[in-house]
Amino acid sequence: MISIEEIKRRGYRIIEEWNKKNNKIHEKESVFPHLIEEIGELAREIGHQKSNWRQEFNKEKFDEELIDVLMQVLHLATDYNVDIEKAYNKKILKLKERYGFDYQEEIKREFVSTVYLVKDARILLTLNEKINKWVPIGGHVEENELPHETAIREAKEESGFDIELINLTNMGNINQNFGINLDVIKPDHHHINISYLAKIKSGELKSEITDDNTPLKWFSQEELRNLEDIPENVKASGIKAIELLNNINL
Secondary structure, rough: OHHHHHHHHHHHHHHHHHHHHOOOOOOOHHHHHHHHHHHHHHHHHHHHOOOOOOOOOOOHHHHHHHHHHHHHHHHHHOOOOOOOHHHHHHHHHHHHHHHOOOOOOEEEEEEEEEEEEEEEEEEEEEEEOOOOEEEEEEOOOOOOOOOHHHHHHHHHHOOOOOOEEEOOOOOOOOOOOOEEEEEEEOOOOOEEEEEEEEEEEOOOOOEEEEOOOOOEEEOOOOHHHOOOOOOHHOOOOOOOOHHHHHOOOO
């Protein structure tokens, strides 16, 4: 499902491109009359749906007008630097306090795969700029994709390496994971993080910057222990991964 931020970004870009094409100068105040106009159109469509002349209600037109209103609202949010998620959560908190109800957001849980890739007793990590911490390379498990396939794909995309996953047991009929962790990104957004142990099969580090423009760096056990910008669970798993690969006859 597309995020509010992505809708806001796309909508703002479309309106800006329209302004350029029509030689319009964007002013914040110009959004208000457009918004009022779109709300009026939406109200008319709702009125048709509620009236005795139901045949006049055009669902396709209604959907279009609703999106027009949404785009104008998000345009305003961008112009006035409104953090929609923060403002929404603040409003919900006020409603809880005012009416005394216990409202809980539905928790969104997503599967991700990460790779503890070891070479020369060092582990490859990437900087997660959202939390400003070094974490294993990896990403979301896509539809119809097995978690270990995600790990192999993400390693290739982010580092350029073709990797070989290391099975620590002979159980199961697919590659066995190294660990699993529940990462609480936000109270209503969790990642079920399935991690794998791996070594390099072929290839070279294509860049010290990933396709997402985030840094890549190799870390020794000593660095993992001493650096503060690495999550504790990543430190523990990284140190364990290096120890295991050192002790396995590869």
